Amino acid sequence: MKPVVKSVENPITISVDDAQLTVEAGTTVAGALIAHGITAWRSTRKNERPRGLFCGIGACFDCLVSIDGQPNQRACMVRVCEGQQVDTETAKERP
Amino acid sequence: MSQKIHVAVIGAGPAGLAAAANALAHGAQVTCIDANDQPGGQYWRHRLEQPGRQPGVQPDSTGHHDWKTYLSLRAAFDAGIAAGTLAYLPNTQVWMAQQREDERITLQLTSATAAGTQAPASTLTADRLVVATGAYDRQIPIPGWDLPGVMTAGAVQALIKGQGVLAGQRIVLAGTGPFLLPVASNVAHAGGSVLAICESADLSGWLKNLKAPLAVPAKGIEGAEYIWDLLRHRIPYKRSTVITAIHGAEKVEAVSIARTDKTGAVIAGSEERIENVDCVGLGFGFTTQLELLTAFGVATHMDVDGSLVADVDEFQLTSGANVLAAGEVTGIGGAALAVAEGTVAGYRAALGSGQAPQQSEVAKELKTISRHRAFARAMHQAHQVPDYWSGNLEEDTVVCRCEEVTAGEIIQARDELKAVDARSIKSTTRAGMGWCQGRVCGYAASCLATCGDKHEAFAQSVANTYKRPVSIPVPLGEIADLEDSPKE
Numbered sequence A: 001m002k003p004v005v006k007s008v009e010n011p012i013t014i015s016v017d018d019a020q021l022t023v024e025a026g027t028t029v030a031g032a033l034i035a036h037g038i039t040a041w042r043s044t045r046k047n048e049r050p051r052g053l054f055c056g057i058g059a060c061f062d063c064l065v066s067i068d069g070q071p072n073q074r075a076c077m078v079r080v081c082e083g084q085q086v087d088t089e090t091a092k093e094r095p
Numbered sequence B: 001m002s003q004k005i006h007v008a009v010i011g012a013g014p015a016g017l018a019a020a021a022n023a024l025a026h027g028a029q030v031t032c033i034d035a036n037d038q039p040g041g042q043y044w045r046h047r048l049e050q051p052g053r054q055p056g057v058q059p060d061s062t063g064h065h066d067w068k069t070y071l072s073l074r075a076a077f078d079a080g081i082a083a084g085t086l087a088y089l090p091n092t093q094v095w096m097a098q099q100r101e102d103e104r105i106t107l108q109l110t111s112a113t114a115a116g117t118q119a120p121a122s123t124l125t126a127d128r129l130v131v132a133t134g135a136y137d138r139q140i141p142i143p144g145w146d147l148p149g150v151m152t153a154g155a156v157q158a159l160i161k162g163q164g165v166l167a168g169q170r171i172v173l174a175g176t177g178p179f180l181l182p183v184a185s186n187v188a189h190a191g192g193s194v195l196a197i198c199e200s201a202d203l204s205g206w207l208k209n210l211k212a213p214l215a216v217p218a219k220g221i222e223g224a225e226y227i228w229d230l231l232r233h234r235i236p237y238k239r240s241t242v243i244t245a246i247h248g249a250e251k252v253e254a255v256s257i258a259r260t261d262k263t264g265a266v267i268a269g270s271e272e273r274i275e276n277v278d279c280v281g282l283g284f285g286f287t288t289q290l291e292l293l294t295a296f297g298v299a300t301h302m303d304v305d306g307s308l309v310a311d312v313d314e315f316q317l318t319s320g321a322n323v324l325a326a327g328e329v330t331g332i333g334g335a336a337l338a339v340a341e342g343t344v345a346g347y348r349a350a351l352g353s354g355q356a357p358q359q360s361e362v363a364k365e366l367k368t369i370s371r372h373r374a375f376a377r378a379m380h381q382a383h384q385v386p387d388y389w390s391g392n393l394e395e396d397t398v399v400c401r402c403e404e405v406t407a408g409e410i411i412q413a414r415d416e417l418k419a420v421d422a423r424s425i426k427s428t429t430r431a432g433m434g435w436c437q438g439r440v441c442g443y444a445a446s447c448l449a450t451c452g453d454k455h456e457a458f459a460q461s462v463a464n465t466y467k468r469p470v471s472i473p474v475p476l477g478e479i480a481d482l483e484d485s486p487k488e
């Protein structure tokens, strides 16, 4: 079997908070963030703990993030697209 | 319009694809609804097909098994779309299914992602329904399992198969069951390091029941490939070993592991720490995605592995009129079983109401089903969810991830408020009340509430956690629309 992971073949640009990220077309928002080493993009309500991807398939709702102004989107279900704006809660709560 | 039977299939995984393909082959009009944006389900999740290329033409097969089966099911599926006999609704989630007075079935649909395509209609009515909604990784809480970088074993697999993304560079996999092997193998092929596979079972269970695995040689060959991969990549496979704690400040940094004895208790002095871990993949078998069926009130039972599953007859018919089930929802047993069940369900669903089903029409599949069910039973017996974990919880270990309810709070509710099943735990602590509606914590909350009892009270408690009014949280407007709509 050949290696499964390839380098970025079809780069597109998305915005995550104020930063521009070059990501692989066809990945999900969660996949794109993880490929950039970002593992958390939300804080929990009660204890303000960082959260990111957990089930990876849309069952757990841990990966919620705001995408193009729509809050509470499952980052593991939505594919990236050129010019997409992702807003993490972790950034909002930063002073 | 012709008198074709209209079959709705929920799920486009191995079971749903096979059901759709065979219902088409038997002359039905089919609608297949799937939350994902490409057919394949979990097993055949693959990289995004090239836009502009004809659907179904050689999607990426890297990291896959039984890919030929996928391509042939996919060819039938795509031919149905081309012929207008199959309507495929990707990116669409069924949030409620109801039986009408005339015994036809109405489904409520919504877009799976607000950013995705809108479902063409918000309701759909069909003569028959095949529920092939699959399963998700079962979890038990471990101190530190809520740290970023800790995810399900299935998530690690889905990231690689679906996107070519490696969840980390230094990964520890833990839980129980053969599923940890293909995940490890894919991580290694993708260039990641699997520092350890911690299998909680001692595997002696397989020896008690050798006949069942020997009757399914394909599983043996697949298993041998994985073992070869483990050896080649020097991946330590540790039996009777569990993760006792996951450490880190803002994300996972290290894990503690330990060996367990025959009773499942941690052996003192066997603890070890693995440092520089950036990802942990956890999976203790799977939990069926059954709520659309339980909402119907169809008969269910608790399977050997402690999962609630739908009762089906020989032709995959549930106790609900015109409602069939196939794949993991009838018992966790893998993709080959799901395909065989889907094929039978597709045949049965397409039959006219006066026609009696014939075994000879699906003889090969019925044999496959019986061999694979025996295999699954042997697998579940060899890979029981271990008992060690509840003794290992810290007071502040999160059990319900959504509502951040701790083990301490749940145990207090049990002991002081006599909350002895998941439902009363939910009303006293909010565990299971969040976004996921108890999907992730339902099993663990039931174990804690019933003090590890594995019988009646536990089964009842688990069954209660499946009672969800809707299968996913939907915008209130859609529920209001439903209430306003005239009754059919």
Ligand SMILES: Cc1cc2nc3c(=O)[nH]c(=O)nc-3n(C[C@H](O)[C@@H](O)[C@H](O)COP(=O)(O)OP(=O)(O)OC[C@H]3O[C@@H](n4cnc5c(N)ncnc54)[C@H](O)[C@@H]3O)c2cc1C
Residues within 6 Å of the ligand: A055, A056, A057, B010, B011, B012, B013, B014, B015, B016, B033, B034, B035, B036, B040, B041, B042, B043, B044, B092, B093, B094, B095, B132, B133, B134, B135, B136, B137, B153, B154, B155, B157, B158, B179, B182, B286, B289, B292, B326, B327, B328, B329, B333, B334, B335, B338, B471
């Ligand atoms: C994350 C994950 C990864 C896995 N990877 C592997 C693997 O690599 N190898 C292996 O042997 N086994 C794997 N499995 C085990 C898996 O259960 C397979 O045995 C197989 O995919 C089961 O087939 P199925 O058709 O029953 O269900 P699935 O393949 O799970 O298909 C069910 C489909 O139904 C859809 N669905 C569910 N609910 C709804 C709804 N309400 N509305 C619309 N659509 C819905 C889902 O999106 C999914 O596409 C994996 C399981 C998980 C959870």
Ligand code: FES
Residues within 6 Å of the ligand: A052, A053, A054, A055, A056, A057, A058, A059, A060, A061, A062, A063, A064, A074, A075, A076, A077
């Ligand atoms: S990670 Fe579970 S829903 Fe996205």
